[in-house]
Amino acid sequence: MVLIIDPQNSGIAGNMLVGAFIDLGANAKDVINFMKYVTKEFNDIEVTSSNVNKKGLNSTYLEVLVNSNNNGNNINNNINSNTNNNNINNIDSNTDNNNNININSTNYIDSNTNNNINSNNNNNNISCTISSPITYNELIAKIDEIKESICDNNYFKLNFDIFKVAKNVFKRIAIGESKVHGKSLDEVHFHEVGEADAVADVFGSLFAFYSLGLSKETVVGLPIALGGGVIKSVHGQIPIPAPATLEILKGANCFGGPVDSELATPTGSALYMELCDEFSQFQPMIKPKKIAYGAGKKDFNHPNVLRLIQADSLIDTQKIDVIETNVDHISGETLGFIYNKLFEAGARDVTITPTIMKKNRPAHIVKVISKKNSTESILNVLFKELGTLGIRISQETHRGITSRKFETIRINFNSYLNNINTNTSIITNNNTNNSNINTNNTSNNTNTSINTNNTSNNTNNNINIYYVKFKIAYLNNELISARAEFEDIKKIAIELDIPLKEVNKIVDLEFKKLMDLKK
Numbered sequence: 360m361v362l363i364i365d366p367q368n369s370g371i372a373g374n375m376l377v378g379a380f381i382d383l384g385a386n387a388k389d390v391i392n393f394m395k396y397v398t399k400e401f402n403d404i405e406v407t408s409s410n411v412n413k414k415g416l417n418s419t420y421l422e423v424l425v426n427s428n429n430n431g432n433n434i435n436n437n438i439n440s441n442t443n444n445n446n447i448n449n450i451d452s453n454t455d456n457n458n459n460i461n462i463n464s465t466n467y468i469d470s471n472t473n474n475n476i477n478s479n480n481n482n483n484n485i486s487c488t489i490s491s492p493i494t495y496n497e498l499i500a501k502i503d504e505i506k507e508s509i510c511d512n513n514y515f516k517l518n519f520d521i522f523k524v525a526k527n528v529f530k531r532i533a534i535g536e537s538k539v540h541g542k543s544l545d546e547v548h549f550h551e552v553g554e555a556d557a558v559a560d561v562f563g564s565l566f567a568f569y570s571l572g573l574s575k576e577t578v579v580g581l582p583i584a585l586g587g588g589v590i591k592s593v594h595g596q597i598p599i600p601a602p603a604t605l606e607i608l609k610g611a612n613c614f615g616g617p618v619d620s621e622l623a624t625p626t627g628s629a630l631y632m633e634l635c636d637e638f639s640q641f642q643p644m645i646k647p648k649k650i651a652y653g654a655g656k657k658d659f660n661h662p663n664v665l666r667l668i669q670a671d672s673l674i675d676t677q678k679i680d681v682i683e684t685n686v687d688h689i690s691g692e693t694l695g696f697i698y699n700k701l702f703e704a705g706a707r708d709v710t711i712t713p714t715i716m717k718k719n720r721p722a723h724i725v726k727v728i729s730k731k732n733s734t735e736s737i738l739n740v741l742f743k744e745l746g747t748l749g750i751r752i753s754q755e756t757h758r759g760i761t762s763r764k765f766e767t768i769r770i771n772f773n774s775y776l777n778n779i780n781t782n783t784s785i786i787t788n789n790n791t792n793n794s795n796i797n798t799n800n801t802s803n804n805t806n807t808s809i810n811t812n813n814t815s816n817n818t819n820n821n822i823n824i825y826y827v828k829f830k831i832a833y834l835n836n837e838l839i840s841a842r843a844e845f846e847d848i849k850k851i852a853i854e855l856d857i858p859l860k861e862v863n864k865i866v867d868l869e870f871k872k873l874m875d876l877k878k
Contacts, residue, residue, distance in 0.1 A: 360576040360762075361645055364631060365666040366419065366583045369655055370622025371631050373422045373560025379653025380567030381408055382419035383667050391569065391570040391822045394423070394563040397505050399596045402426060402555035406563075410762050411654050414662040416651035424561045492548035499526055502558075510826065518569045519767060519826065521562065524633055528561050531629040535606035557626050564630050575764040577645060580635035580804055582612035586622035604628050610732045612638050618659050637678055637731055645670035679707065679755040680734045684713070687722035694723060704740045705733025762833040770869045771857060772823040825851050827866050841870060 364371070377394075379765045381387045384477045387408045398404050403426035411420045493501075506522040509515060533547045540547075568574065585600040600608075607628045648671060652664040689697075694711055701709045708728040716722040726744070729737050734752070741750055829845045832840040851866075852859045 361643070361670050361672040362576045362578045363581060363642060363645070363666075363668040363670065364575050364578065364635060364640075365581045366623070366627075366631065367492060368584060368661060369659070369663045369665065370584045370586060370624075370626045371563060371627035372655060373557065373630060375627040375653040376627060376630055376656050376869075377560060377567060378408065378419040378421040379651050379665050379667045380564060380571065381421065382653060383567075383571060383649055383651035383669060384569035385571055389515070390563050390567050393566045394559040396509075397562045398555045398559045400501055400505060401558055404559055406592050407561065413652075413654050413658075413664050414660075416652055416662040416848070418654040418662075418664045418854055420654040420656070422656070423556050424553050433727070455521065466737075472479065488866070493554070495544050495547045498529060498554065502526055502529075514811050516763060517566075517767075519575065519828070520574065520765060521569055522800045524565055525561050527627045527664055527734060528565075528633050530758040531559075531607050531632060532603070532625050533558075535603040535625065537601040538606050541866050561630065568634065572764070573669075575762065576669075578634050580631055580638045580639075581642065582614055582640060583608065583628070583631065584617060584622050585613050585615055586618055586620045587615045588619040588621075590621065591744045601625070609631060610638070610735055611635075612640055617661065618877065619660075620657065621687070622655075632732060634734065643672070644670075645672055678731065679756050680731060681726065681756050682729055682731045682737055682741070682750060683724060683726040684741060684745065684747045684750045685716060685724055686723055687716050688749060689723070689745060694725075695746070697740070700744060701727055701737060704736040705729065706737055707733075720839050750872050764831050765828055766831055766834075767828045768866075768869060768873055770825055770827060770866060772825060772851070772865065774821060775865050776855065776857075782811075817828045823855060827869075829870060838874070841874075843867070843870070859878075 364376075369375075377390065381390060386432050391406045391408065394406050395404060405424045406420060406421065407425065408421050411418055487646045502522060502525060506519065509517060510519075530544075533544055536542075537544055538549050585604070588599050589596050590599060590601075591597075600613075600623055601621070604623055606623050607625055608623070610632075611628075611632060613623070645855075647668055649669040651667045651669075653667070655663040655665070657663050660664070686694075699710055700710065706729055708726075710726045711725070712724045714722050714724050727737055727739070727741075731754075734754075738750060739754075743745060825847070828844040829841050830844070831838060841865065848859060848866065851857075852862045855862075
């Protein structure tokens with residue numbers, strides 16, 4: 360399966376992407392409820408989804424309005440766009456040049472601490488909210504708090520990868536802004552209103568993306584229409600696309616036009632870059648199954664829509680770049696440090712292999728598998744950290760892949776922890792009727808064998824519920840592999856103070872039970 364994101368007609372914005380996913384089949388009510396939930400820590404929002412027709416194309420339009428009465432000081436005055444006091448920078452909704460506009464959009468980052476407002480519309484009557492900004496690190500901390508609150512009950516039945524990907528999206532935006540303004544990430548600030556709008560768009564898009572099961576499909580991005588012209592800012596006239604948008608879109612295919620207006624927004628661009636596995640100038644060979652359209656608010660002489668195409672791929676391979684270099688002057692500690700940095704830069708896999716180089720010197724081969732959009736950042740890490748003079752790149756390498764998906768299961772460990780002291784052995788034979796508990800408590804080292812039928816009347820009042828993510832592989836619709844995420848296993852072993860191997864036994868048993876129920 361393949362998903363094609365097609366922004367060739369009218370670019371991409373966060374609300375257009377959410378609308379397109381709803382048009383593709385995501386449950387609008389669930390998406391909107393989740394968007395409201397995640398933004399309640401930032402600002403109250405109202406979200407509506409409606410069917411609209413854009414120059415003959417039926418599509419879904421999603422509108423996010425921020426409640427200006429919740430935070431900050433509400434302003435509903437005539438504001439001259441040349442004011443020196445307030446400047447709203449960058450609007451992330453395809454907005455009409457109407458007289459009344461709610462400016463609560465996603466180009467909300469300001470590397471200074473001032474509330475700079477820069478409207479690219481020739482409007483005088485502007486209703487907006489100005490609030491004290493929060494830093495990028497504070498925003499990420501809030502996202503972690505939201506994740507923890509959902510973990511308590513997982514009412515939304517989420518794939519928790521949503522939060523990891525969301526943080527990556529905001530990091531892309533923050534990095535783009537920081538480079539443009541010459542500031543560090545710590546100095547980048549998000550303004551509350553635009554921040555709420557952006558959080559809603561990002562999490563709405565990702566919730567819909569994962570609820571449709573699209574994370575297991577290859578995502579291909581077609582070239583992005585950027586628009587054109589200029590906008591006025593507090594620093595003077597700047598061109599479209601905005602400088603931060605271009606930073607975010609490094610490595611992607613894009614072009615100017617076809618209208619004198621901003622079409623690609625930072626939030627939409629960051630989502631595009633994070634979701635796409637590869638970029639293509641033209642649509643690949645596919646068998647289309649579903650086509651969906653997400654509408655922008657502006658009206659042009661052409662359909663202002665973002666198109667999604669879900670299809671069967673006729674190619675069972677994936678294009679990757681293989682990057683490698685030899686080093687003979689780096690310590691083991693440094694190699695370990697670089698190993699982690701390569702994954703942070705977007706590596707799909709990293710291997711470090713001992714070898715012998717010229718003059719019989721011991722050395723290492725550092726090999727990285729990368730998707731096209733991460734190759735440049737990985738090269739930067741290798742050059743800067745290793746000081747190597749040359750790196751080999753095998754581009755557009757094809758690799759065969761199985762169908763993969765991630766599934767998170769909920770496990771209550773209380774039933775396994777009853778009467779456990781130090782050494783634990785889990786009996787996986789569910790046919791036995793005996794709990795087989797060693798009752799000799801005179802020894803300081805008690806060996807306990809517990810049957811998972813949990814026939815004991817003793818209960819542990821502590822709540823020990825954990826979520827474990829599994830990577831599952833299929834071949835011809837047959838399950839061939841299922842592995843628990845090691846970091847999840849390690850966390851459980853540490854927090855419950857039980858052997859890692861016993862945690863593995865428990866989660867494998869619980870996974871097997873789940874699969875048996877689905878048969």
